[in-house]
Amino acid sequence: xxxxxxxxxxxxxxxxxxxxxxxxxxxxxxxxxxxxxxxxxxxxxxxxxxxxxxxxxxxxxxxxxxxxxxxxxxxxxxxxxxxxxxxxxxxxxxxxxxxxxxxxxxxxxxxxxxxxxxxxxxxxxxxxxxxxxxxxxxxxxxxxxxxxxxxxxxxxxxxxxxxxxxxxxxxxxxxxxxxxxxxxxxxxxxxxxxxxxxxxxxxxxxxxxxxxxxxxxxxxxxxxxxxxxxxxxxxxxxxxxxxxxxxxxxxxxxxxxxxxxxxxxxxxxxxxxxxxxxxxxxxxxxxxxxxxx
Numbered sequence: 464x465x466x467x468x469x470x471x472x473x474x475x476x477x478x479x480x481x482x483x484x485x486x487x488x489x490x491x492x493x494x495x496x497x498x499x500x501x502x503x504x505x506x507x508x509x510x511x512x513x514x515x516x517x518x519x520x521x522x523x524x525x526x527x528x529x530x531x532x533x534x535x536x537x538x539x540x541x542x543x544x545x546x547x548x549x550x551x552x553x554x555x556x557x558x559x560x561x562x563x564x565x566x567x568x569x570x571x572x573x574x575x576x577x578x579x580x581x582x583x584x585x586x587x588x589x590x591x592x593x594x595x596x597x598x599x600x601x602x603x604x605x606x607x608x609x610x611x612x613x614x615x616x617x618x619x620x621x622x623x624x625x626x627x628x629x630x631x632x633x634x635x636x637x638x639x640x641x642x643x644x645x646x647x648x649x650x651x652x653x654x655x656x657x658x659x660x661x662x663x664x665x666x667x668x669x670x671x672x673x674x675x676x677x678x679x680x681x682x683x684x685x686x687x688x689x690x691x692x693x694x695x696x697x698x699x700x701x702x703x704x705x706x707x708x709x710x711x712x713x714x715x716x717x718x719x720x721x722x723x724x725x726x727x728x729x730x731x732x733x734x735x736x737x738x739x740x741x742x743x744x745x746x747x748x749x750x751x752x753x754x755x756x
Contacts, residue, residue, distance in 0.1 A: 508538045512547060519550060524558035527551075545575060549584065556591055564591040582630040586639055589622030593646060613653060620646045651677055651684035658693045659729050671697040688714060692723035 515530030531551040538544055552567040568588045572581065595615040623646070626639040654677040661670035674693035677686065695710035714721055722728040 508534060508541070508543045511537070512543050515547065515550070519554055522557075524554040527554040528558070545571075545578065548574075549580060552584070552587060556587060561591045561595045564588070565595075582626055582633040582635055585622050585625045585630075586633075586635040589619045589626065589639065589642065592616065592619030592622055593642065594619075613650060616646055616649060620650075647681050648685040651681040651686040651690075654681075655686045655689050655693070658690065662693060662696055662729055665700070667697040667700045671701070688718040688721055689728075691717070692721055692728055695723060696729070 511530060511534040515527050515534060518524075518530060519527035528551055531547040531554065534547045535544055535551070548567065548571045552564050552571065555561075555564040555567060565588055568584050568591070571578070571584055575581070578584075592615045620643055623639040623643050626633065627636050627643065630636060654673055658670045658673035658677065661667070661673060670693055674690040674697070677684070677690040681687075691710050691714045695707055695714060698704075698707035698710060711724070714724060722730070
C-alpha cells in the first residue's frame with residue numbers, strides 16, 4: 464500500500480518541480496539578457512565607436528553599420544556622432560547598399576551643411592549615384608552602363624561637379640573630374656547607341672539629329688568620331704552630298720583609320736547578341752577592335 468501511494472504522487476511532483484525549474488531559470492535568463500542589453504546600451508560613446516570602427520577595419524560592413532547606428536541613436540549630438548554618420552555612409556557604400564548610402568549622406572548634409580568633410584560627402588554620394596541600379600544587371604548580362612536609365616548617373620555627375628567646382632582644392636577634386644569625364648563618355652555613348660539604332664532602321668533624319676546633339680552636348684567625348692560617322696552615313700542616304708562630304712573630311716582629318724571610311728561601320732550586332740537587351744550597338748569606341756562580345 465505504501466508503494467502504491469508513492470507511485471501515485473511521483474509523476475505530478477516531478478512535473479511541478481520541472482515547471483518550477485523552468486520558471487526560475489526563464490526569469491533568471493530574462494534578467495540576465497536584460498542586464499546584458501542594458502549594459503550594451505549604456506556603454507560610453509568611445510567604446511561603441513571603437514567597436515564599430517574595429518568592425519569596419521575588419522571589413523565587417525554590416526556589423527559596423529549596426530554599431531554606428533547604435534551610437535547615433537544613443538548619442539545624437541557630438542563629434543563622435545558626426546564621424547559615426549560619415550562612417551555609416553561609407554560602410555553602406557562598401558556593403559553595396561547604395562540607396563541607403565545616399566539617404567545617410569543626405570541626412571549628414573542637411574544636419575551639418577558647413578562641416579569640413581562636406582566635400583567628401585558629395586564625392587561619396589557621387590560614387591554611390593554613379594553605380595546605383597547596375598549591380599544585378601552587370602552580374603547577369605555584362606551590362607553596358609550606357610544602356611540603363613541615366614537618371615542616377617546624372618545625379619552622380621552633378622555631385623562630382625559640386626566637388627570639382629565648389630571645392631577645387633579638396634583632395635577629392637582631381638578624381639571627381641576624372642570620373643566626370645568617364646560619365647560624360649557614358650552619356651555620349653548612350654546617344655551614340657540611339658543614333659546607330661536609327662541608322663539600322665533607316666531613320667536617317669533621326670540619326671543625324673541625335674549625332675548632332677551628341678557633338679553639341681558632349682564635345683571632345685570619346686565617341687565624337689563615331690558621331691561624325693553617323694552624320695556621314697545619314698547624309699549619304701539622304702542624298703545631301705555636301706553635308707556628307709563635309710562629315711567625311713572631318714572624319715578623315717580626326718580619325719583616318721575609322722572603319723566607316725573603309726565601309727565597315729556601323730558593325731551591327733549578330734543575331735545571338737541581339738538577345739541581350741543591354742548589349743547596345745557595336746561601335747569602334749564601345750568594343751575593342753577584333754573582339755566579339
